[in-house]
Amino acid sequence: MPTSIFGPYTRTIFTGAVITGLLLFSFTYARVGVWIEVQPFFEWMETTWFGVIGKTWGAAFASIQAIHLIGLALLGGSVIVGDGRVLGLILADVPARTIIDRAHKVFFWALMTLLATGIFMACGVAMKLYYLPVYWYKMLALCTGVFFHFYIRKPLLQRELEDINPWLLKAVGVSSVMIWFTVAATGRWIGFSG
Amino acid sequence: MDELIYNFAVWLDDTRWSAMLHESYYMYNWVESTHVMTLMISLGMLFLIDLRMLGYALPDVPASKIAQKLSIPMAFGFTVMFITGISLFYAVPVRSAQSVWFRVKMVLLVACAVNAYLFHKRMNESVSSWDNDARAPSRIRHGAALSLGFWTIVVICGRFIAYDWFDCDYDQSGFIEFVAGCVPGQERF
Numbered sequence: 001m002p003t004s005i006f007g008p009y010t011r012t013i014f015t016g017a018v019i020t021g022l023l024l025f026s027f028t029y030a031r032v033g034v035w036i037e038v039q040p041f042f043e044w045m046e047t048t049w050f051g052v053i054g055k056t057w058g059a060a061f062a063s064i065q066a067i068h069l070i071g072l073a074l075l076g077g078s079v080i081v082g083d084g085r086v087l088g089l090i091l092a093d094v095p096a097r098t099i100i101d102r103a104h105k106v107f108f109w110a111l112m113t114l115l116a117t118g119i120f121m122a123c124g125v126a127m128k129l130y131y132l133p134v135y136w137y138k139m140l141a142l143c144t145g146v147f148f149h150f151y152i153r154k155p156l157l158q159r160e161l162e163d164i165n166p167w168l169l170k171a172v173g174v175s176s177v178m179i180w181f182t183v184a185a186t187g188r189w190i191g192f193s194g
Numbered sequence: 195m196d197e198l199i200y201n202f203a204v205w206l207d208d209t210r211w212s213a214m215l216h217e218s219y220y221m222y223n224w225v226e227s228t229h230v231m232t233l234m235i236s237l238g239m240l241f242l243i244d245l246r247m248l249g250y251a252l253p254d255v256p257a258s259k260i261a262q263k264l265s266i267p268m269a270f271g272f273t274v275m276f277i278t279g280i281s282l283f284y285a286v287p288v289r290s291a292q293s294v295w296f297r298v299k300m301v302l303l304v305a306c307a308v309n310a311y312l313f314h315k316r317m318n319e320s321v322s323s324w325d326n327d328a329r330a331p332s333r334i335r336h337g338a339a340l341s342l343g344f345w346t347i348v349v350i351c352g353r354f355i356a357y358d359w360f361d362c363d364y365d366q367s368g369f370i371e372f373v374a375g376c377v378p379g380q381e382r383f
Contacts, residue, residue: 185227
């Protein structure tokens with residue numbers, strides 16, 4: 001990476017470029033070629049054990065959905081506490097470093113739970129998802145969230161908060177909350193579509 | 195009792211606003227989405243408080259501070275959940291009133307409320323002696339574990355309401371008919 005050109009902002013600029021690239025790719029005709037290419041993968045997903053279990057046992061699928069919701073609750077809690085502290089709205093009298101680091105641990109395990117249960121659920125209804133625009137919006141929001149969290153928010157907040165422009169901190173906190181609520185909203189809307 | 199609940203649900207179902215809410219694609223889905231998404235605020239905060247007491251989350255933050263500060267967004271979240279939950283019931287009253295999962299969920303919500311009351315009472319009585327400990331005393335931990343368990347089952351029941359496995363318009367066992375409160379000869383589901 002050309003660190004000498006962009007200095008300490010290399011990672012932020014690189015991540016911003018990746019997210020912009022993802023958005024451009026998603027909202028232009030370029031996506032159609034890839035969309036057709038990945039169809040066999042979605043067909044294969046339905047033939048996996050996860051796919052067969054998800055399609056055969058409704059109770060198993062519904063139970064995994066419930067665990068997905070619990071993961072979502074935990075993720076929401078960690079985002080609200082972590083970003084709430086960044087914004088100075090929650091636990092403002094506790095050192096920010098403590099809250100941010102501890103909330104990140106909860107966030108990480110919540111995200112792992114969401115990914116594991118999400119993959120299982122996707123296998124059960126893979127072809128339905130393949131044809132749903134809102135599913136692809138969710139994936140776009142999820143990728144944006146993961147890139148944003150691990151490559152922009154986390155490295156930025158590892159610096160001393162006093163050294164960071166307060167408006168940048170506010171922008172990061174608000175963006176984080178908005179991205180993860182968008183992920184949740186698009187995910188919920190999958191259930192209403194198709 | 196079952197007939198009384200059924201008749202009340204039918205009366206609600208006949209009201210104009212119930213039909214409007216149920217038949218409005220966007221309004222119903224917005225209410226349901228809000229109900230589910232408020233999980234991130236209400237249960238998110240509650241789980242963090244419970245996990246703090248068990249020593250799994252934010253162990254180096256005073257327990258009383260976590261419980262006190264997170265209670266505010268949690269109360270907001272539960273208020274929105276309560277309002278949207280009543281709206282969802284109002285939109286589909288007959289089927290909801292005779293759903294096994296809905297009934298279990300309601301009983302568990304009462305259990306959650308009692309547990310939360312006892313949890314806070316016990317915590318306020320003794321928190322000064324263990325506020326900075328990574329794990330709360332066993333009595334408090336039991337309350338937190340119960341809370342996590344109850345709410346997990348509440349979420350599972352809430353999710354299962356959408357499925358029609360035990361609906362009264364199918365042939366069900368006597369036990370299910372009893373728990374669901376199916377009324378012999380009922381015409382509406």
